[in-house]
Amino acid sequence: MxxxxxxxxxxxxxxxxxxxxxxxxxxxxxxxxxxxxxxxxxxxxxxxxxxxxxxxxxxxxxxxxxxxxxxxxxxxxxxxxxxxxxxxxxxxxxxxxxxxxxxxxxxxxLHPDVSVRSLPEAKALLEAAGALRRLWVEPPGGHVFETVAERTGRQAEAMKAGAGGDVVSLVDAALGAREELLAAPPEVRLLHGTFRQSKVLAGERVPWLAVGPDPVVGECAFDLARLVRDRVEDVIASPSGAGTTRRRVKRLAESLEVDQERLRGWTLFRAVESGVRALRVGRLTDAELLLEFAGWL
Missing domain, CATH: 3.30.200.20 (Phosphorylase Kinase; domain 1)
Known part of the structure; x- marks a missing residue:
């Protein structure tokens, strides 16, 4: 074959x-x-x-x-x-x-064509959050995983290099949020690293299981931040998108016992980082969606 x-x-x-x-x-x-x-x-x-x-x-x-x-x-x-x-x-x-x-x-x-994205939005967020909670465990002793500080440090340098024109203020805000968040992380856990609804597939042992981790060690809010912007194209298209975004942050923070402001900060950083990276490789529609979303945070 x-x-x-x-x-x-x-x-x-x-x-x-x-x-x-x-x-x-x-x-x-x-x-x-x-x-x-x-x-x-x-x-x-x-x-x-x-x-x-x-x-x-x-x-x-x-x-x-x-x-x-x-x-x-x-x-x-x-x-x-x-x-x-x-x-x-x-x-x-x-x-x-x-x-x-x-x-x-x-x-x-697993069932590769069935992810939690197939569920209605509220149910999808609930199931995805439940899968994510199970992954947040103590990292193994002597691990060699990248830390959140190390990964976002590399990303921050790339963001600075690509911060021109209208995105400068958003990049500055995202970098400032990162510095504050890294000053006093509340916990250190093994994280999925690239978690979103499409990374949770239907299984036989249990209904939903995560796939495709890019593991990193750090605070839980960093992992949850990527989930906040799932289905970003639908959020942007909604006349109440800004309010929906803020409610998502609040609801996910409360359901997983994560500090709401820390989740907002990491969501801002990760959205801006993804938006600047999309600009750099010419995915202009993705960049526009991500940066508009970041502006609501």
Whole structure:
């Protein structure tokens, strides 16, 4: 079977590929080798799939359905492996292959086409928040996960470099919020890192499980912030979008016992960071939505 990467993956990785990176060119061969090594039967490549990895639906030798995931080094697949092993299937997809190979994960099969985004908005937020709460545990001893300070530090430098024209004031506000938030974090937990509704899929063991973490260690409000802006296009289109945004912050903060102002601050930072990054790679519609949303915070 040909393992051609979906166009969504090609476009997304093309935006961030360093000079000389040939991971995409080597991907079909790497996928063939990973399948052969594990004696898997391939069903299909998941399309449109994700933005940072190839996802292949497979079956193991005993007929058990599973997912084979291949990701480039810059997507930090080894960190994902360690986090999934630490969670042990609690709130997240189960890791099936303990050893694995570089950039290769074998995971339990969920329902890849059914995420909480299929639910009405209020129910989707409730279920997503419940899955997220289960992930917030003490990080493993001696961990090598990136910290929130480290990750946002890199992002802050990129934001400064791209802060021109009308976005300067928003970037300044976001950077100021980050500095205040990092001064006294209330807790240190293992976080999903890139949590949103589309990262919560229907399962068999439990109704909903998180997938695709880019784990980071820090305060819970940072993790919850990305969920606040889910379905941002619908929020922006609503005549009461600004009020809806503020109510989301309040409702999610209360439901997960997170400080409301800290959640607002991290939501501002993450929305502006995403908006500036979208501007940098030419995704102008996404940038406009994100920066307008950030202005309401």
């Amino acid at each position: 040909a393992f051609e990467p979906p166009q969504r993956l090609v476009r997304a990785l093309g935006e961030t590929a360093p000079d000389g990176d040939d991971w995409l060119e080597k991907l079909p061969t790497a996928a063939q080798q990973a399948v052969a090594l594990r004696e898997l039967t391939v069903e299909r490549v998941q399309v449109p799939g994700g933005r940072s990895s190839l996802v292949v639906l497979v079956r193991r030798t005993d007929g058990t359905p599973a997912v084979l995931k291949l990701a480039p080094p810059r997507a930090r697949p080894q960190s994902e492996r360690v986090a999934l092993a630490h969670w042990g299937g609690r709130g997240a997809v189960q890791l099936l292959d303990g050893a694995g190979g570089e950039g290769v994960l074998l995971l339990e099969r």
